[in-house]
Amino acid sequence: MxxxxxxxxxxxxNLNQVDGxxxxxxxxxxxxxxxxxxxxxxxxxxxxxxxxxxxxxxxxxxxxxxxxxxxxxxxxxxxxxxxxxxxxxxxxxxxxxxxxxxxxxxxxxxxxxxxxxxxxKPMNEERSGLSGVVYNDEIYAIGGCGLKSVERYNIRTNTWTNVGSLNHERYGSCACVVNGKIYVIGGFNDDASKSIEAYDATINEWKIETNTETPRRWASVVAL
The missing domain is CATH 2.120.10.80 (Kelch-type beta propeller)
Structure with missing residues (x-):
């Protein structure tokens, strides 16, 4: 940290030391x-x-x-x-x-x-406070200030392509990949601070999965 x-x-x-x-x-x-x-x-x-x-x-x-x-x-x-x-x-x-x-x-x-x-290649939109992950050998730029949109970067062709949009604008969210989906958590705007969305590339769609107990902004997340 x-x-x-x-x-x-x-x-x-040190995670190898349980009581460390x-x-x-x-x-x-x-x-x-x-x-x-x-x-x-x-x-x-x-x-x-x-x-x-x-x-x-x-x-x-x-x-x-x-x-x-x-x-x-x-x-x-x-x-x-x-x-x-x-x-x-x-x-x-x-x-x-x-x-x-x-x-x-x-x-x-x-x-x-x-x-x-x-x-x-630049992204299609300017994004501040976005989340970024690698998913299926491509890079995803997720949300940002005032944005629901998501873009995918193809490393081989050096091109950005818009994919399905989030359900909420998310500024200061965090994201990770687990079990074949991208999960994005929290951020500013509306109910986004508690909600968790998951992206499935097979249907190019984000779905609200669940809510956290506590609103989260500028948090971090990893998948274990």
Whole structure:
């Protein structure tokens, strides 16, 4: 767990120790809030975010748990916070968010073998506070500020295609893939803060599955 409001501190919980506590590990090089994270080659990657002041970041750091060190890799081409970051097939993909002033539809990818970020096809819509997942070997950009729409990125053809829309606008939701479906949870607007929707690609449709007990905004989720 890394960063937060005006924080660069990082904590770790070893799940192999049933009664273990969270403990502090090496801090990131920069304070980061509303950053995005993913796993790249068994290392934790944290990209972008805000330093808690007026600065939006393009810098990216990798944490190596074996040696307990954070290392800066090449910066993104665009400063981003409230964006999405996913890892697929040994590469990082980041898309959407905000720079200092503007909503973003741009996307870029990092290949560690080349050591640099390169621009890819932009999304069809600007999305801030979106969710991003990899599903069926494609990347999904889900919702965002004022949006119900969802887009799917084909890595082979470098194209974005709109798919079925959510039932609610979702800003600050979280998403994961489990049992062959995408689940998106919470976020701002209407009843979205409690509801959970699931996407089935075989019918290209989102359905309300259930509600959480507590409204959720800016939460995180994983599938176990």
């Amino acid at each position: 890394a960063g937060g409001y005006r924080s660069k501190f990082v904590e770790c919980l 506590d969270w403990y502090e590990v090496a801090s990131m090089n920069e304070h980061r809030q509303c950053a995005a994270s993913a796993v790249l080659n068994d290392q934790m990657c944290v990209a972008g975010g805000s330093d808690g002041g007026n600065n939006v970041l393009s810098s990216v750091e990798l944490y190596n748990p074996v040696v307990n060190i954070w290392t800066n890799i090449a910066s993104m081409q665009t400063k981003r916070w409230l964006h999405a970051l996913v890892s697929y097939n040994g590469r990082l993909y980041t898309f959407g968010g905000l720079d200092s002033l503007n909503y973003l539809n741009s996307m870029e990818s990092y290949d560690p073998r080349e050591g640099k970020w390169k621009s890819l």
